[in-house]
Amino acid sequence: MERTLYLIAYDISNDKRLNRVRNFLKGYSTGGQKSVYECFLTDGELRYVKRKLERLIREDEDRVHIFTMDGRSRTHTLGIAVQPKDPEYFYIG
Amino acid sequence: MERTLYLNENKELKVIRDGPSVWVKEEGKAGSRVPARLIGRVVIIGNVKIESGVITLFTDRNIPVTFINYRGESVAVALPYNDKLPRHYEDQKIFLKNEQNILRFKNWLESRRKEIQLNVVKRLSKRILFKFTRFGFREKDYRSIINQFRKCSLEQWQVITVIISNLLREMIIGSLIRADLDPHMGVLHRRHNFSLALDLCYILEAEIDVQSLQFLKQKIENERLIKENKNWYVSKEGMRDIIHRFENRKNQLTNITEQLIDDIFEMMRELRK
Numbered sequence: 001m002e003r004t005l006y007l008i009a010y011d012i013s014n015d016k017r018l019n020r021v022r023n024f025l026k027g028y029s030t031g032g033q034k035s036v037y038e039c040f041l042t043d044g045e046l047r048y049v050k051r052k053l054e055r056l057i058r059e060d061e062d063r064v065h066i067f068t069m070d071g072r073s074r075t076h077t078l079g080i081a082v083q084p085k086d087p088e089y090f091y092i093g
Numbered sequence: 094m095e096r097t098l099y100l101n102e103n104k105e106l107k108v109i110r111d112g113p114s115v116w117v118k119e120e121g122k123a124g125s126r127v128p129a130r131l132i133g134r135v136v137i138i139g140n141v142k143i144e145s146g147v148i149t150l151f152t153d154r155n156i157p158v159t160f161i162n163y164r165g166e167s168v169a170v171a172l173p174y175n176d177k178l179p180r181h182y183e184d185q186k187i188f189l190k191n192e193q194n195i196l197r198f199k200n201w202l203e204s205r206r207k208e209i210q211l212n213v214v215k216r217l218s219k220r221i222l223f224k225f226t227r228f229g230f231r232e233k234d235y236r237s238i239i240n241q242f243r244k245c246s247l248e249q250w251q252v253i254t255v256i257i258s259n260l261l262r263e264m265i266i267g268s269l270i271r272a273d274l275d276p277h278m279g280v281l282h283r284r285h286n287f288s289l290a291l292d293l294c295y296i297l298e299a300e301i302d303v304q305s306l307q308f309l310k311q312k313i314e315n316e317r318l319i320k321e322n323k324n325w326y327v328s329k330e331g332m333r334d335i336i337h338r339f340e341n342r343k344n345q346l347t348n349i350t351e352q353l354i355d356d357i358f359e360m361m362r363e364l365r366k
Binding site for chain 2: 022023026028029031032079081082089090091093
């Protein structure tokens with residue numbers, strides 16, 4: 001299944017909504033930082049994530065950005081950051 | 094979607110639950126997140142610092158968690174507690190209903206096993222395959238061919254095969270649970286836990302042999318088996334190599350397992366008539 005890398009960043013003004021959005025995105029993210037998530041999504045998953053986020057936030061107070069990353073480009077990383085990747089299996093240790 | 098999460102022993106590794114995902118902390122490295130929805134199987138190798146919430150996160154989603162050591166021993170499998178029987182439990186009972194059905198299941202196991210063995214022999218030597226297909230072969234003929242190619246001690250061989258068979262069993266258990274079959278309702282290994290999974294593993298045993306042979310071929314260049322206190326262990330690099338080989342072959346193995354499960358359903362339908 002073809003997956004594209006998306007960067008999802010948010011700015012939520014209310015703690016309750018913030019927790020809900022954060023918890024939801026943790027189910028899709030394979031990397032990222034505190035309020036920026038790296039998500040490898042299929043088209044269907046992207047549609048679902050968008051719909052769900054629309055329901056979770058308040059349109060007049062919060063903001064969410066979904067950036068589509070170009071699959072051909074390489075991310076520049078500094079410090080302990082690692083390249084975003086969508087592995088066939090997860091091997092840790 | 095069905096990916097495997099392997100957690101290998103590491104002193105600096107700590108695995109905690111973070112909502113619908115697990116967060117893996119390693120000293121000197123950026124933490125990494127693994128969402129549970131992407132995972133179909135979990136294998137924990139050796140002693141890993143892990144929160145119990147991580148295990149419940151997976152088992153709640155019907156994802157089996159297997160614990161193995163570097164010798165492939167002391168295997169444990171965590172599955173969700175479920176007071177309801179699998180959907181096809183009653184249908185599966187038909188295999189054990191009478192001697193005739195038991196015999197039919199055993200014949201099916203043997204014929205499928207032979208088929209896989211022939212495929213493996215084909216990969217090892219075309220000459221032997223020709224001999225086997227022309228004159229037929231017995232279990233001991235196949236074993237003697239594998240022993241010829243083995244070129245290591247029996248103990249070393251067992252360490253590798255046990256690890257690979259655990260990975261395979263984990264894969265089979267996952268497939269059986271998804272098919273709503275009872276993994277404990279086998280025929281050849283009946284009265285054992287996970288007997289149906291063991292039955293399917295028996296069919297695919299030749300695949301374990303070929304992967305072990307490939308691993309041993311590599312071992313000559315890099316030492317991936319180590320001896321400690323008179324026992325053989327697979328080194329960390331060796332474990333990574335075994336897993337990588339297994340994952341490369343996983344799609345084909347999954348397809349074979351799915352076909353075997355289809356056969357089981359087919360047999361259940363036929364025997365019900």
